[in-house]
Amino acid sequence: MGAWVKHWFLFVQFLKTNRLQLFKTYVLVPGGVIITLCILYGVDRLIADVIKVTFPSSVAVMLINFGFMCSLSAWRRPYADIYVKIIDIPLSWSLRWMNLFFTPAFVVLPLSPWISWQEALLIVAVFVIGYVVTFMILAYFTILCQRVFGSRKFISVFVRQEEIGNGMEAGSSFARTPSEHRRTASNSGLVASTEPEESIRRESNRDHDGASDMNVLSDIASNTNISPVRSRTHPNDDADHGDITSLSSPTVPKPEFDHQDYVRIARSGGEVSGPVRRVEVRTPEPSYSNKSSSTAVTEAQTSSAVCQRALTSQIAQEFPLDIDKIFVINMWQNHLHHILYGLGFLATIFTYYFSWYVMPFQFFTAVCSFMIIVDNPFIKNPKYKKLLHPVICSVALTWIVLLISVMIKHRAIKYFLLDLKNYKTGRTYLYLFDNEDFAYHVWPGAGDVFSTCMDVSIVGLSLPMYTHRYDLRRHFLSMIPPILLLCAGSLTLYPLVCYHIGISSEMSIGFIGRSITLALGTPTIKNLNGSITIMAVTTVVSGIMGVLTGGPLLDLLQVPEDDYVTRGLTLGCNCGAIATAYLLGVDRRAAAISTLSFVLFGAFMVILSAVDKIKVFVQALVHM
Numbered sequence: 001m002g003a004w005v006k007h008w009f010l011f012v013q014f015l016k017t018n019r020l021q022l023f024k025t026y027v028l029v030p031g032g033v034i035i036t037l038c039i040l041y042g043v044d045r046l047i048a049d050v051i052k053v054t055f056p057s058s059v060a061v062m063l064i065n066f067g068f069m070c071s072l073s074a075w076r077r078p079y080a081d082i083y084v085k086i087i088d089i090p091l092s093w094s095l096r097w098m099n100l101f102f103t104p105a106f107v108v109l110p111l112s113p114w115i116s117w118q119e120a121l122l123i124v125a126v127f128v129i130g131y132v133v134t135f136m137i138l139a140y141f142t143i144l145c146q147r148v149f150g151s152r153k154f155i156s157v158f159v160r161q162e163e164i165g166n167g168m169e170a171g172s173s174f175a176r177t178p179s180e181h182r183r184t185a186s187n188s189g190l191v192a193s194t195e196p197e198e199s200i201r202r203e204s205n206r207d208h209d210g211a212s213d214m215n216v217l218s219d220i221a222s223n224t225n226i227s228p229v230r231s232r233t234h235p236n237d238d239a240d241h242g243d244i245t246s247l248s249s250p251t252v253p254k255p256e257f258d259h260q261d262y263v264r265i266a267r268s269g270g271e272v273s274g275p276v277r278r279v280e281v282r283t284p285e286p287s288y289s290n291k292s293s294s295t296a297v298t299e300a301q302t303s304s305a306v307c308q309r310a311l312t313s314q315i316a317q318e319f320p321l322d323i324d325k326i327f328v329i330n331m332w333q334n335h336l337h338h339i340l341y342g343l344g345f346l347a348t349i350f351t352y353y354f355s356w357y358v359m360p361f362q363f364f365t366a367v368c369s370f371m372i373i374v375d376n377p378f379i380k381n382p383k384y385k386k387l388l389h390p391v392i393c394s395v396a397l398t399w400i401v402l403l404i405s406v407m408i409k410h411r412a413i414k415y416f417l418l419d420l421k422n423y424k425t426g427r428t429y430l431y432l433f434d435n436e437d438f439a440y441h442v443w444p445g446a447g448d449v450f451s452t453c454m455d456v457s458i459v460g461l462s463l464p465m466y467t468h469r470y471d472l473r474r475h476f477l478s479m480i481p482p483i484l485l486l487c488a489g490s491l492t493l494y495p496l497v498c499y500h501i502g503i504s505s506e507m508s509i510g511f512i513g514r515s516i517t518l519a520l521g522t523p524t525i526k527n528l529n530g531s532i533t534i535m536a537v538t539t540v541v542s543g544i545m546g547v548l549t550g551g552p553l554l555d556l557l558q559v560p561e562d563d564y565v566t567r568g569l570t571l572g573c574n575c576g577a578i579a580t581a582y583l584l585g586v587d588r589r590a591a592a593i594s595t596l597s598f599v600l601f602g603a604f605m606v607i608l609s610a611v612d613k614i615k616v617f618v619q620a621l622v623h624m
Contacts, residue, residue, distance in 0.1 A: 010328040032090030036456050037429050044430055055610040056523040058455035066462040070469055091460035099390050100370045101454040102518045104424050104447030105536035106395040111420055112533045122503055127538055134574050139557050142482045142566045149477040341367050353409055358422050362446035369397040386547050391540055423447045458519050464595040471592050475565050483601050486573055495621045505622040510534035514542055517576035520602025527609035528618055543578025546571050568593025573601045
């Protein structure tokens with residue numbers, strides 16, 4: 001009983017310490033999402049009933065929001081910063097969960113019409129050839145544009161050494177190494193002074209807010225099973241990039257902490273996380289941090305290293321309550337959202353078996369399956385984690401749980417497909433009050449909830465566009481021609497070639513979205529009346545292929561390592577948001593260009609697909 005009382009006391013203390021962050025996560029975020037959906041609904045009614053055109057309101061609001069932020073920033077930068085901080089609350093949340101919102105297109109895959117094995121082989125052949133050809137054309141055409149417009153100015157070896165020293169190499173966390181002399185992997189020259197590096201850093205970051213850049217890129221790259229950072233046990237990461245510093249690490253000896261430091265850490269709300277350290281790219285729920293503990297640990301790191309075993313033993317004997325407090329509070333920090341969604345899953349089991357409405361059970365099943373894959377502690381090899389993409393693996397786990405539940409409830413497998421039909425009824429927030437088009441008891445399914453949140457994610461893509469607006473202005477002439485060329489090729493060549501080699505009309509149009517990120521590919525293919533399923537599958541596989549083969553292909557094409565514009569645009573346009581996660585561990589500037597590229601490419605495709613003449617032309621290519 002005493003242990004339960006102590007843990008309850010620590011839980012209450014955790015709530016008090018992190019009440020502001022909890023209020024933001026569980027009150028402000030839902031409120032912001034609801035307000036965003038209300039705005040989207042109003043814009044949709046305006047476009048459909050007043051302007052009378054077919055155009056997704058989410059993309060319209062994304063473009064309007066981007067233009068408004070740029071105009072406000074040019075007029076009054078402090079006002080723009082305040083506005084961005086406000087909208088960042090719901091929009092950053094939507095970007096972190098964006099991969100979960102992709103899953104409905106895969107969950108309902110068994111409801112799709114069956115295809116022959118010949119058509120399946122043709123789809124695979126078109127995908128592989130299209131992927132490689134697009135890669136080559138984008139890379140070489142971008143290099144050509146840089147040469148023509150004079151924007152290809154390669155940086156000096158000193159700047160490149162600074163970038164690599166700051167962590168811009170595969171698997172790094174962009175942390176600056178503390179040593180004065182750094183040796184890069186590609187050049188053995190030494191940089192003996194940090195003063196030139198500081199001036200270079202100030203010059204390269206003149207138009208950027210570094211923390212904002214990393215936050216936006218990390219939000220997009222979240223939950224992809226592709227870690228843009230070193231192992232989470234790495235102790236040398238910069239304090240600016242994480243919230244929690246480890247007490248111990250198996251890799252290097254830890255600095256000496258005095259007793260007062262440990263007391264300060266324990267009393268600060270428990271940011272210390274045992275053997276791991278939280279980083280910026282995190283699981284769906286944000287961490288609850290207190291800056292005072294980070295300061296205490298940073299100050300203590302200047303001390304000399306001592307025997308870790310003796311230090312741990314000494315602290316455990318003299319401060320057992322403080323260590324317990326750190327452990328328990330850290331547990332609540334890392335797993336509160338797991339516990340809440342787990343309880344929701346258990347509660348909705350009863351609603352599934354004793355009511356007709358299956359949405360709550362399917363919703364919590366999908367979310368918990370996604371969390372299990374993303375937060376899986378058993379597979380630590382980055383190579384395997386790249387293959388186990390959360391969208392694909394969580395959908396497979398969702399199928400298994402739903403199938404078992406159906407067999408227990410109905411004892412007939414035919415009801416599995418019926419439950420999948422209820423998973424996505426089409427009654428999203430845009431049709432929630434449209435009772436005439438939906439029969440009685442046709443309520444929103446779990447897939448409709450995710451599709452609704454996907455529209456918020458599309459609006460959220462205006463944040464990375466705004467964050468990297470200076471890159472867009474600087475490289476505009478080098479980026480826009482390749483993007484427009486890819487738009488024209490995707491709208492004409494894919495449906496034309498696919499249809500004439502024997503692929504059905506809907507699937508031929510679905511291939512148009514192969515290179516578009518799912519968030520923007522979905523409205524594009526809907527406008528063209530194509531197959532959402534083939535678009536979703538090819539898009540995710542393209543992203544995974546980009547992670548596995550992007551670097552070697554660029555090296556094979558002899559694209560210079562320091563040509564971050566070509567590398568970023570090629571991977572961004574060809575592989576979407578998943579490639580951004582990979583580029584975060586290679587070169588932040590390439591990741592920024594990649595983000596701009598896939599957002600601009602997707603936005604252009606949505607706009608073009610909404611034009612009636614283009615829509616008729618594309619459908620005529622496949623005789624629809």
